[in-house]
Amino acid sequence: xxxxxxxxxAVEVFGQPAPDPQLDAVCRTAAALFGVRYAFVSQxxxxxxxxxxxxxxxxxxxxxxxxxxxxTIRGAAHVPLVVLDTRRDRRFAANPxxxxxxxxxxxxxxxxxxxxxTHAGTVCIADTVPRTGFSAAEGRRLSDxxxxxxxxxxxxxxxxxxxxAHHRAEASxxxxxxxxESMDQGLLMTDAADRIRVYNRRVATLMGVPxxxxxxxxxxxxVRAHQAASGEFAHLPDPLRAWLEHGAPEARIYDYERxxxxxxxxxxxxxxxxxGGLVRTFTDVTARRTAESALRASEGxxxxxxxxxxxxxxxxxIAMRCLYVSPAVRTVLGYExxxxxxxxxxxxxxxxxxxxxTEHWSQLTAGREGRFVACLRxxxxxxxxxxxxxxxxxxxxxxxxxxxxxxATLRDVSARREAEERVRHMALHDAxxxxxxxxxxxxxxxxxIAHARRVRTGFAVLACDLDRFKAVNDSLGxxxxxxxxxxxxxxxxxxxxxxxxxxxxxxxxxxxxxTYLDEAREASCLAEQLIAAxxxxxxxxxxxxxxxxxxxxxxxxxxxxxxxxxFQRADIALYEAKAAGRxxxxxxxxxxxxxxxxxxxxxxxxxxxxxxxxxRLAYQPVVDAATGAVVGFEALMRWRHPVQGEIAPGAxxxxxxxxxLIVPMGSWALQEACREAAxxxxxxxxxxxxxxxxxxxxxxxxxxxxxxxxxxxxxxxLKLEVTESVLMQDAEAVLACLHRLRGCxxxxxxxxxxxxxxxxxxxxxxxxxxxxxxRSFIRDIADPDAAAIVRAVVGIGxxxxxxxxAEGVETPxxxxxxxxxxxxxxxxxxxxxxxxxGEAAAYIAARADRAGASSGQRVAAAQG
Numbered sequence: 001x002x003x004x005x006x007x008x009x010a011v012e013v014f015g016q017p018a019p020d021p022q023l024d025a026v027c028r029t030a031a032a033l034f035g036v037r038y039a040f041v042s043q044x045x046x047x048x049x050x051x052x053x054x055x056x057x058x059x060x061x062x063x064x065x066x067x068x069x070x071x072t073i074r075g076a077a078h079v080p081l082v083v084l085d086t087r088r089d090r091r092f093a094a095n096p097x098x099x100x101x102x103x104x105x106x107x108x109x110x111x112x113x114x115x116x117x118t119h120a121g122t123v124c125i126a127d128t129v130p131r132t133g134f135s136a137a138e139g140r141r142l143s144d145x146x147x148x149x150x151x152x153x154x155x156x157x158x159x160x161x162x163x164x165a166h167h168r169a170e171a172s173x174x175x176x177x178x179x180x181e182s183m184d185q186g187l188l189m190t191d192a193a194d195r196i197r198v199y200n201r202r203v204a205t206l207m208g209v210p211x212x213x214x215x216x217x218x219x220x221x222x223v224r225a226h227q228a229a230s231g232e233f234a235h236l237p238d239p240l241r242a243w244l245e246h247g248a249p250e251a252r253i254y255d256y257e258r259x260x261x262x263x264x265x266x267x268x269x270x271x272x273x274x275x276g277g278l279v280r281t282f283t284d285v286t287a288r289r290t291a292e293s294a295l296r297a298s299e300g301x302x303x304x305x306x307x308x309x310x311x312x313x314x315x316x317x318i319a320m321r322c323l324y325v326s327p328a329v330r331t332v333l334g335y336e337x338x339x340x341x342x343x344x345x346x347x348x349x350x351x352x353x354x355x356x357x358t359e360h361w362s363q364l365t366a367g368r369e370g371r372f373v374a375c376l377r378x379x380x381x382x383x384x385x386x387x388x389x390x391x392x393x394x395x396x397x398x399x400x401x402x403x404x405x406x407x408a409t410l411r412d413v414s415a416r417r418e419a420e421e422r423v424r425h426m427a428l429h430d431a432x433x434x435x436x437x438x439x440x441x442x443x444x445x446x447x448x449i450a451h452a453r454r455v456r457t458g459f460a461v462l463a464c465d466l467d468r469f470k471a472v473n474d475s476l477g478x479x480x481x482x483x484x485x486x487x488x489x490x491x492x493x494x495x496x497x498x499x500x501x502x503x504x505x506x507x508x509x510x511x512x513x514x515t516y517l518d519e520a521r522e523a524s525c526l527a528e529q530l531i532a533a534x535x536x537x538x539x540x541x542x543x544x545x546x547x548x549x550x551x552x553x554x555x556x557x558x559x560x561x562x563x564x565x566x567f568q569r570a571d572i573a574l575y576e577a578k579a580a581g582r583x584x585x586x587x588x589x590x591x592x593x594x595x596x597x598x599x600x601x602x603x604x605x606x607x608x609x610x611x612x613x614x615x616r617l618a619y620q621p622v623v624d625a626a627t628g629a630v631v632g633f634e635a636l637m638r639w640r641h642p643v644q645g646e647i648a649p650g651a652x653x654x655x656x657x658x659x660x661l662i663v664p665m666g667s668w669a670l671q672e673a674c675r676e677a678a679x680x681x682x683x684x685x686x687x688x689x690x691x692x693x694x695x696x697x698x699x700x701x702x703x704x705x706x707x708x709x710x711x712x713x714x715x716x717x718l719k720l721e722v723t724e725s726v727l728m729q730d731a732e733a734v735l736a737c738l739h740r741l742r743g744c745x746x747x748x749x750x751x752x753x754x755x756x757x758x759x760x761x762x763x764x765x766x767x768x769x770x771x772x773x774x775r776s777f778i779r780d781i782a783d784p785d786a787a788a789i790v791r792a793v794v795g796i797g798x799x800x801x802x803x804x805x806a807e808g809v810e811t812p813x814x815x816x817x818x819x820x821x822x823x824x825x826x827x828x829x830x831x832x833x834x835x836x837x838g839e840a841a842a843y844i845a846a847r848a849d850r851a852g853a854s855s856g857q858r859v860a861a862a863q864g
Contacts, residue, residue: 023053023149030125030145031055034138038102038126041149042069052121057102066096069122072109078146080139083107085130105130108139110146112153123149185283192276194220194247206266206282208232221247231261257285265289312410317403320344320361324404332388332412334381350377350385364394364406375413387417430504432482433489441503441511445563448501448513452556459515460523460555463570464492464530466508467548467582471724472540474732480540484547491533495526510549511567520555527551527585535583548583550574555587579654603659605641606652610664615639617672618834621843622687622805622827625819630847632685632719634827635673636834637665653691662691667703674711674718676837680844687719687749695722695734704741715745721772723751735766742769749805753793771797773823775808781817794822 023041030039038056042049049067051057064070071091072081086092086105097104109124123146180187186203190196196218204211209226224245227233233241236258243253254270267283312333313326321344325337349357353376360372371393377385392408428440436444448459466488473481485508492502492510501513512530514523534549552574556566573588580586609615619633639647656662670688677686694700708715720741722734742748749770773793780786790806797804806818809828818826835843 020053022152024055025053026145026149026152027053027055030123030142033141033145034108034125036106036125036127038104039124040126041121041123042067043121044069044073059102062097068092068095068097068104068107068126069109069111069124072122072124073111073120075111077111077113078143080108080110080134080142082134082139084132084134087130102126103128108134108142110143112146112150121153122146185281187279187281188214188220189273189279190220190277194277196220196223197277198279203280203282206264206284208260233258234261235259310411314340314408314410315404316406316408318365318405320346320406329410332410333378333386339381345376345378345390348379350379353377360392364392370394375417378410386412387414389413433486433504435489435493435510436501436503438503438505441501441505441513442563444501444503444513445566448515449556449563449566451515457515458517458520458555459513460517460520460553461566461570462512462514462523462527462530462551462553463567463574464510464512464549464551465574465578466510466534467550469508469547472545472547476540476543476545480543483540484538484545487538488534488547488549491536492530495529495533500526511570517555523553523555524585524587527553531583531585550577550582551585552577553585553587602647602652603655603661606639606656606659606661606665609639609641610661610668613668615665615668616836617669617676618836619676619686619840620827620834621832621840621847622825623831623847625806625815625823625826628831628847628850630684630844631825632687633677633680633840634687634689634721634834635669635676636689637669638834657691657693660693662693663697663699666691666694667699667707670703670707671710674707674713676840677717678711678713679841681848682714683717684844685717685719685747686713687721689721689751692723695737701737701741704746705744708746716747719747719749719769721749721751724753738766742767752807767800768802770803770805770825772805772807772827775828778806778808778814778818778828779810781814781821787817787821790818790821790823798822 027039027041031037036056038054040054040057041052042061043052044050044064044067047064048061049064049069050061051059068081068083075081083089083092084106086095086098086107092098092104092107095104104126106127106129107124108126109122112121112123123142125142180198180200181202183200183202186206187198187200188196188203188207189198196214197216199214201211204214207223207227208230209223213223213226224247228245233244236244240253240256240258254272255268257265257267259265263286264284265286267285269281269283271279273279309326309328310331311326312329313324314322315324316322321342322340325335325340327337329335329337329340346354346357356374357376360374364370364372371391373389373391375387375389378388380386389411390408391411392406394406395404428437429435430437445461451457452459469481469484472484485504489502489504489510492512496502496512496514497516499515501515503511505511514526517523530551531549534547537544537546552570552572554566554569554573569588573586576589577584577586616638617635618638619635621630622632622634623629624631637649637653639649639652641647653662656665666688673686673688677684680686690700694703704718704720707713708718720738722738738748747769748766749772750768751772752774753771771793773790777786777790781790794804796802803825804823805825805827806823807827809815809818809826809830811830814828815826815830832843
């Protein structure tokens, strides 16, 4: 923006020249001489024009870019620049100094050179009115005036330079003396005549001479004589003593070290001067030599330690190169020390550890850490990798002459790492199967949840329980059970994909996380494959066994984030799979929890029913296959719920076993059955089913004996029916209990024969009184294969002296067939449904009458 016409264009900055009265006088003379309003002497710098002297102007200076003088100094020295009318000159017509104060219309100026020869200033005249001309004479007068000003300024500059040189000399002398007296070294200079010219007070102390002997011009021979007299040189070698005492030229020793009588170690350096004379420096190196001696001793101890340490010691430079490697490297890494000198750790580091090494070294060299300790794998000379614990420290002086920047100790920790890995593996894996344990499974489940949340993919959680494992474990022993678990774990792992996780949670419980599921049905497919793999027969030391697996699964979405809730859902589905008959899988359904809750309420109602004595027994007759006479009844538990009505035994008996309520229920059934049977005609027996839970818990023998004693029923009229699954749980203890009961006279029957996997082995281990063939074989007895099985069982029973009962006979055809196959007793709806106690007694009487009538008819027929 252009300045206002009423305001001068000026600058006000620090450092502007002070007013000069002499130059102001010259300007007044110039204004009068040329008849102008303004005259001035100016100096220009990079940004401004300053007025050293002036007449008529009130400005201290202007901006260089608008100064007329900026044009003047571009011309030849002492040649005027004349502008008669500034408004007619395109260079200046729009200049603020023309259009505004001081309203210059005429200008004439001559450049002057200052001390450095450059056009740094001008002598100028100006006016507010234009001129028609400026004569050559006027030009010469203005040039002469400029030469006068230039001479004046040059003279001033010379005077100033002289004063400055004098001050510098004085300052230099002062600085030299101050420096000399501040030196820790002693310094002494002699001239060609061997006289002292320069010295400091420190040299008197180090040489052991009084300061009075040291002055400018003093003979240095006096100093040497004093030293010799005081015994300074008494113990020195002859050549050195001759040089120090007499200055003998033939024995000149310019650099030497000597020990003074007071023990000070003095290092003396002598420099000859070009024009004769010497400069001597005296340095007390006692502390340094003592430190060096201690360092040599320390280095000797260090080398002894380094060369006999079991750890590898490495010294290296800033580029991580090894400069020294201790001999222990032969034992630890198989290399000779010289094999590794000049190499870097990065060249031998395992690829998986390279990034960690680089990061540690960067932190170290950046100064953020002074030391790091890390476990890394270093390549052995034999080719394998060794776990090394490296402790690396940066030395305080990284600019040491020997280039050593760091020191490292390398220790072989392979054995420790292996032990740590074993401990870590044990902490996160099952010791028996090697599968992840519950802790690691939870971590993998958390990872699956986080991954699904990021990439929006599905995954599934499976809860798995082996079926019939306890039976195998108890019958064949714990070592066989352990072997079975390892085989099952291997089979399940083989079915799953590499990125899935299977864990053993304990006992025969397993859990699986299936990740990266594109479709939910993939989880069901994998569950079926797991079931198929586990169900294959397993050979345990020549014994073929089969187990199954029940699986509950839940497919999670990206919004599922609670691992406990997910596993609970899988567990609920597992419960459903078990309830569905085992060796199957079920997917979680939202209402499954409600069903389980309903079962929980049913269990509570069962407790109340026991308290209220609300259970009852029904009796299904067992008849002689040949005569049809009643030989016994099987007591069956019944329960009418006050709200739900009649509850099927298949619904409440398994629940009673799960909750343990079967124990008090079983004791009650024994008491009630024995009491009822005591009223039946001898030798009709009553059969009572015994649960696996009753056999596992103590008290069954006492309950049996108590029921017999309370009812008065003879022991041989009570029959206990057990299933193979009962025997397979803690078999030895169960068989011992059954042997004791059988010894008391109680009959023992093996129920549901043919549905298990080791029935024949139990027939060999325990002499049952009866074998009850499962109804599934009787239902299909018309089939030749089923009939053959029944025939084989009958043959086994006859050989072992055991009676055979066919269960589930419902048609006359089935009765005829079981008779043909040799079954001695039958039971089923063909004869009667389960009867209340009163009807059971009436049934006995009716069958007795029918048997009597048939006998009479046979006698009459024989007589006829």
